[in-house]
Amino acid sequence: MPYSRPQDSTATQREPFHRWFGEHAGATAYRVKEVPLDQLDGWLTDPATGNLVHHTGRFYRVEGLTVTVRDDDAPGHTADGLPAERSWAQPIIVQPEIGILGILVKRFDGVPHLLMQAKMEPGNINTLQLSPTVQATRSNYTRVHRGKAVPYLEYFTEPGRGLPLADALQSEQGSWFLGKRNRNVVVETQEDVPVREGFRWFSPEEMRSLLRLDNVVNMDSRTVLAACFPAPADGPEAGEDSFRGALARSLAEPDRTTALLSRLTRIKSARSMTRRRIPLAEVPDWTRERDRIDRLDGRYFSVLGVQVEAGDREVPHWSQPLLKPAGRGVIAVVTRRVDGVLWLLMRACTQAGTFDVAEVGPTVQCLPRNHTDASPPFLDLVLSAPPERIRFDTVHSEEGGRFYHAENRYLVVEAGDDVPLEAPDGYLWATARDLTELVRHSHYLNVEARCLLTCLLSLR
Template identity: 55%
Template sequence: MFTDLAEFHRWLAERHEKGEYRVTPAPLDRLDGWSVDPVTGDLRHDSGGFFTVHGLEVTGSQREVGHWQQPVIDQPEHGVLGILVKEFHGVPHCLLQAKMEPGNINTLQLSPTVQATRSNYTRVHRGRAVPYLELFITRGHGRPLADALQSEQGSWFLAKRNRNIIVQIDEDIPVLEDFCWLSIDQIGQLLTVHDLVNMDTRTVLSHLPPALLPGAGRFRGPAPRPLAELLNWLTHHKTADRTERRSLPLAKTEGWRLTDGELRHEHDRYFRIVGVDVRAGNREVTGWSQPMLAPRGEGVVAFLVRHVDGVAHVLVQARAEAGTPDRVEIAPTVQCNPGNHAHQPGGRRPRYLDTVQDAPRDRVLFDVVHSEEGGRFHHARNRYLAVDVTDDPAVTEVDGFHWTACGRLAEINQYGGLLNVEARNLLTCLGFVA
C-alpha cells in the first residue's frame, strides 16, 4: 500500500528501471514461431494456439459504410481478467500489477491482478505459471463480487470474449514485486492520467459494486424508465440488424496488401498488421514474436450525459460491429476514429461527433486519453470523454439511440454480453472520475 500517489509513482519508476524491455519491429513473414499460409496468406502460430489473423467480409451493415473487407484477429478462447479486492483498515483496495505489454506506448501500465489468455495460463508457451490465477479459476477462494463473460473490441477481434471477475479476500497473501495494493480513491486519481490504467483493468473495474465507487452518487436514485424498456430497445435492434460476416483468406481480402513486411490498406487507412520481436525479463516468457494490429490515429469514445431529476443519464447506441459475438451491443454515444471518416461525404460522419468535439470546456465532465489492449494492439489510443448536454435541446433520441440512467447500465453490465468494451470503459470513468 502507498501513503500517497507520489510514493506510487516512485515505485512505478523503479519497476521501469529494473525491467528489461525491448520491442523491435519485425517483418510478418519472418516472425519466429509464426508462419504465413502459402495458400490463404493467413498468419498462424506454429503451436496452433494464441490467435490467427485472417480476412473478414461484412455486408448489410447499417453503419456509415454498409460493406467492407478487413483483416481480423481470431482468438477463439476465453481469457481471464481478474482483480482481487481486500479491505485494509476498512478501506477497499485492489491488487494491480505494473505489466509490460508489447503494444503499450509507455511500456508499463497498471494491469489487473490476472490478465492472461487461455493459451498463456495453460502454458502453451512453456513459460512460468501465472501468479494468483488459482484465486480466480478455482471456486471457493474468497467472495466473488462480479463474474461475467464480456466481449472485446468488435472492430478488430472476431467473437472474442474474456472472463471479467472480481474476488474479495480476507486473508493475507504475498505481494510479488510487480504488484501493489491501491485504494479505490487512488485508482480514481490514476484514471485521470493518460496511458496509465490499462484497458483490461478498466473493463473489470466497471463491474465493481456501485457502493464502492467514489462517484457512486450518479449510480443511485430512481431510474425513470423501467429496465424492460431498455432491454426491449436493445433486443429490437439485435433482431432487426442485418449485418452478415464471412471469413476470407487474408490474401484475398480486398484493399489489403502485404508490403515491406506489413499488411496495409491500399489507401493507408484504418490500421496496419505489423510484426514485433519482444524481450521482457519479468514476463512468464522472456522473449517471443507476434503480429499486432496498429491503428491509424487516435479514436474518440464518448458519452453525452444529461441529468433528469438529479439522476445522470447517458445516451447510448445499439451498435453492430464486424466481430462482436452477438452482433449488436450497447455502445457509447460516439465511438469512432475520426480519421477513418475524413474521406467520406458529410452525411456519413458519425452522429454526435461534432457535438462532442465542439463541446465547451465547462460542459466536459472528464477528458483523458487511454490506451487499448497492449497485448494485441500496437499504440492503440482513444480519447475518452463525457459531455453534459442537459441544457442542449438539439440533442435528441433518434433511431438507434436511447437515454438510460447510469445505474441501469451498471445493473445490466453484471450479466455480460450487453455492453461493449468501450461502454464499459466509459462506465468506469463515470464511476471513478466524473
C-alpha cells in the same frame, strides 16, 4: 522491494504510485522492435490462404472477414448516415479461447483494496501500465509457451479461494476481434496474500485518481473495474446541484434495465449481420508487403510484426503480429440532466466482430480520420464542447497485447437542450444505474462502454 501493505485508504496523492511504478520500470529491461512479418519467430504465413498463424495452432490467427449489415427499419440510411445495407472486408484477429481478466480484492481496516500489477505489453505506448491481478489468455495460463506460471491464477480458477463479486464473459474490440470474449472476474479473499514484485494494493481513491492520467490504467483493468468500482448512491453529494450530484442521483434511480433491454432487443431484431471468414490474401483493398499489411488508402489499421524482450514476463522473449490503428480515436458519452438526474446517450453498436449483432456502446466511438466525407453523429458536438462542459477528458490505451500504440481520447461531455430527449434511431438513453446493472451480465455493454463507465464512476 514490493509493497506488502496498502497505502492509507484516504490517500489520493500520486507520488507513492509514481515512485513504486518508476522503481519497477527501472528494474527490468524491455525492448520492442518492429520487424517484417516474415521474420516473426514461431509465426507462419499459410501458403494457401495468407493467414498469419502460430506454429502451435494456439494463441490467435489473423484472417480475412467479409461482413454485411442490414437495418430493416432504416429507410435507406441509418441515423448515422450509413446505408441501410452495407458490406466490407477486412483482416481480423481470430482468438476463440477465453482468457481471464481478474482483480483480487482484500479489505484493510474495512476498506476494499485492489491488487494490481505493473505489466509490460509490447503494444503499450509507454511499455508499462497498471493491469489487473491476472491478465492472461488461456494459452498463456495453460503454459503453451512453457514459460513461468501466472501469479495469483488460483484465486480465479480454484473454487473456494474467495467470494466472487462479479463474474461475466465480456466482449473485446469488435472492430479487430472476431467474437472475442474474456472472463471478467472480481474475487474478494480473506487470506493473507503475499505481494510479489511488481504488484501493489490500491484503494478506490487511488484508482480514481490514476484514471485521470494518460496511458496509466490499461484497458483490461478498466473493463473489470466497471463491475467492481465502489459507486455508492447515497453520499452527501446526492443533494448537490452539480454534475456529481446528478451522477449520484442517476446511480440511485430505480432499476429500469428491462425497458432498456427491450429497446436494445428491438434494435437487434431489426438488424442482421452476415459474416464469412475468407483467406487473408483475398481481402480486397488491402495489400501485403514483406513487412506489413495495409489498407490501400491508409485508413483503419495496419498489421505489423514485433520482436519483444521482457525479463519479467512468463517468457523472456517472443515475436508476434499486432494491429496498429491509423490514428487516435475518440470514445465519448454525451450526457444531459433531466429533473436533476444524469442521463447518458448510448448507441447500439455493430462492428465486424460483434458477438451478438449489437451491444450498447458510447455515443461516439470512432477514429476521426476514417471519416473524410462526413463526421459521425455527435462527434462535432463532443470535439467542440467548451471546457466547462467536459467532465472527463483523458487519453487511454487499448489492449497492448494485440494492438500497437492504440489510443483513444475518452470524454464525458454534458450537453444542454441542444441534444433532444427523443433518442435518434439506433440510440437509447440510460441512467448510470442502468449501466452498472448491465455490466454485471454478459454481452450487453461493449468494451468501449465498459471502459467509459469506469471513467464516469471515477468522477464520484
